[in-house]
Amino acid sequence: EDKVVQSPLSLVVHEGDTVTLNCSYEVTNFRSLLWYKQEKKAPTFLFMLTSSGIEKKSGRLSSILDKKELFSILNITATQTGDSAVYLCAVIIQGAQKLVFGQGTRLTINP
Amino acid sequence: GAGVSQTPSNKVTEKGKYVELRCDPISGHTALYWYRQSLGQGPEFLIYFQGTGAADDSGLPNDRFFAVRPEGSVSTLKIQRTERGDSAVYLCASSLLTSWGEQFFGPGTRLTVL
Numbered sequence: 001e002d003k004v005v006q007s008p009l010s011l012v013v014h015e016g017d018t019v020t021l022n023c024s025y026e027v028t029n030f031r032s033l034l035w036y037k038q039e040k041k042a043p044t045f046l047f048m049l050t051s052s053g054i055e056k057k058s059g060r061l062s063s064i065l066d067k068k069e070l071f072s073i074l075n076i077t078a079t080q081t082g083d084s085a086v087y088l089c090a091v092i093i094q095g096a097q098k099l100v101f102g103q104g105t106r107l108t109i110n111p
Numbered sequence: 112g113a114g115v116s117q118t119p120s121n122k123v124t125e126k127g128k129y130v131e132l133r134c135d136p137i138s139g140h141t142a143l144y145w146y147r148q149s150l151g152q153g154p155e156f157l158i159y160f161q162g163t164g165a166a167d168d169s170g171l172p173n174d175r176f177f178a179v180r181p182e183g184s185v186s187t188l189k190i191q192r193t194e195r196g197d198s199a200v201y202l203c204a205s206s207l208l209t210s211w212g213e214q215f216f217g218p219g220t221r222l223t224v225l
Contacts (some may be wrong), residue, residue, distance in 0.1 A: 004153075011153040025214050030194070034119075036216075040218070041218045041219040041221075042202070042217055042218045043216045045213055076171075090153070096165065097142060097159050098144065098159055098167060099154070100156070101153030101154050101155070103153045104152070
């Protein structure tokens with residue numbers, strides 16, 4: 001069974017800290033891994049990673065994929081209260097269009 | 112439209128009733144997806160449409176759940192004989208068929224079955 005596991009499930013830090021969120025996967029035929037941010041209801045797209053070792057960056061957020069060890073990390077530097085959200089990791093499998101999600105990491109940034 | 116829209120935003124119903132949830136995808140997106148998200152969990156895939164046809168309905172939990180997309184745009188998710196376990200947020204997403212993975216999500220419908 002295809003499986004995506006995120007850790008930690010919950011994280012509370014102070015504004016200005018740097019955080020690293022983890023996502024590991026076991027899937028039959030990997031195509032891509034995606035990160036989403038979910039603040040209220042609608043997950044919003046952050047990154048899609050297909051190749052190993054190539055960092056994707058957007059402002060204070062960055063992510064990288066390791067296809068040998070089957071995991072990805074999402075880094076957020078100089079965190080702000082607006083970064084508080086649930087961060088979802090998902091995998092797309094070759095030949096399928098559906099996303100297989102992890103259970104999410106709830107990140108809380110305290111001022 | 113500017114984004115994916117879903118109606119209603121909240122739906123409260125009684126056990127055993129029938130409900131319909133609607134999704135309006137982004138104009139021009141041929142692929143449409145339904146997911147279900149229970150509290151504290153990530154979204155779980157239900158069904159995927161390519162145009163008017165259901166290309167993958169392997170995530171529908173049982174035959175009480177059905178979805179249609181008759182004109183290849185708006186989709187309706189239908190749940191018969193609702194049960195308390197159906198309570199969840201139902202998310203719809205759409206994408207360009209050539210865009211592997213970048214699915215744009217709507218705000219969801221929170222369904223509560225009493």
